[in-house]
Amino acid sequence: MATCVATPNIAFVKYWGKRDERLHLPVAGSVSMTLDETLASRTTVDFGGFPEDSFVLDGRKGEFPDVIGEIRERAGIARLKARIVSRNNFPPAAGLASSASGFAALVVAATDAAGLRLSGRDLSVLARKGSGSACRSVVGGFAEWRAGKRRDGSDSYAEQIAPARHWRGLVDLAIVLDGARKKMPSRAGMRQTVATSDLYGARVAGMAAKISECRRAIIERDAPALFALVMRESNNMHAVMLDTWPPISYMNDESRKAVCVIHELVNNGREPVCGYTFDAGPNPHIITTRRRTGGIIKALKEGGVKVRRALVCGAGDGPRIVRG
Numbered sequence: 018m019a020t021c022v023a024t025p026n027i028a029f030v031k032y033w034g035k036r037d038e039r040l041h042l043p044v045a046g047s048v049s050m051t052l053d054e055t056l057a058s059r060t061t062v063d064f065g066g067f068p069e070d071s072f073v074l075d076g077r078k079g080e081f082p083d084v085i086g087e088i089r090e091r092a093g094i095a096r097l098k099a100r101i102v103s104r105n106n107f108p109p110a111a112g113l114a115s116s117a118s119g120f121a122a123l124v125v126a127a128t129d130a131a132g133l134r135l136s137g138r139d140l141s142v143l144a145r146k147g148s149g150s151a152c153r154s155v156v157g158g159f160a161e162w163r164a165g166k167r168r169d170g171s172d173s174y175a176e177q178i179a180p181a182r183h184w185r186g187l188v189d190l191a192i193v194l195d196g197a198r199k200k201m202p203s204r205a206g207m208r209q210t211v212a213t214s215d216l217y218g219a220r221v222a223g224m225a226a227k228i229s230e231c232r233r234a235i236i237e238r239d240a241p242a243l244f245a246l247v248m249r250e251s252n253n254m255h256a257v258m259l260d261t262w263p264p265i266s267y268m269n270d271e272s273r274k275a276v277c278v279i280h281e282l283v284n285n286g287r288e289p290v291c292g293y294t295f296d297a298g299p300n301p302h303i304i305t306t307r308r309r310t311g312g313i314i315k316a317l318k319e320g321g322v323k324v325r326r327a328l329v330c331g332a333g334d335g336p337r338i339v340r341g
């Protein structure tokens with residue numbers, strides 16, 4: 018039996034589109050920051066002689082995760098049933114993603130409980146099989162997920178660019194706007210984008226340059242460059258979503274209001290205090306430095322943005338096994 022706490026990550030350069038649906042192999046690479054435990058998933062996996070497999074997520078019976086089968090095979094315990102209990106400390110219905118932290122916690126707890134001692138790379142590959150972006154949450158600090166070329170996905174995993182302590186002041190100010198669940202799951206949305214968007218090819222062609230610029234901005238702690246990059250990258254992803262047929266739009270009027278407020282604040286790049294990024298949902302993630310969060314929340318509220326909740330998440334160290 019083992020328990021693991023893992024956290025979500027926020028992508029600066031985003032994953033949107035697969036070359037293999039089953040293995041979650043991406044068309045292009047991505048870059049992210051693994052967050053601290055402001056938001057966290059805590060998962061216990063027990064192989065201790067149960068009559069059947071069970072999985073309980075936040076007190077409710079859930080679908081038993083496939084990736085456990087592979088872990089059992091590798092550990093030579095194929096016939097042992099597992100009891101899995103997972104909890105998220107996320108504000109309920111806040112629309113903050115939990116699949117990345119959930120699968121990262123699951124594979125780290127399950128491999129530990131099964132007695133497997135895997136490399137970071139192997140853990141990242143396993144987490145990816147649960148949910149693509151989870152492969153980045155296995156890595157602490159700043160991570161790059163290399164798309165890889167192999168058909169079996171063995172070269173598609175995340176690696177650390179820099180540890181969390183490299184840039185302690187950098188935060189994701191996660192603004193919760195509305196509790197509505199996202200309309201289209203990202204899995205179905207990205208499939209539709211790859212199949213129908215004319216602009217998608219242009220997005221993919223620009224990804225390598227964007228990833229190396231993002232790496233540079235992280236390594237050199239170049240905040241103005243990083244803030245500009247995350248905004249343009251988020252806008253690019255949401256542009257191909259809109260170019261999908263039928264169109265997909267995760268951002269709503271409230272999200273767009275937040276975008277306007279931030280652009281006023283950064284004053285055409287003259288005051289590079291922050292940048293916004295949006296995933297497959299309406300909530301803005303404002304990338305900024307810790308000391309600026311108060312002023313940004315104030316500006317959003319004064320600009321008429323309905324801020325329900327604001328969470329300040331720094332960089333985190335990645336999954337940890339909890340003993341006892």
Ligand code: DP6
Nearest residue numbers: 028031032148149150203204296297
């Ligand atoms: C918009 O990792 O949730 O957050 O691989 O199908 O489980 P699956 O998708 P998922 O997609 C995340 C998409 C994103 C961008 C990102 O985090 O890079």
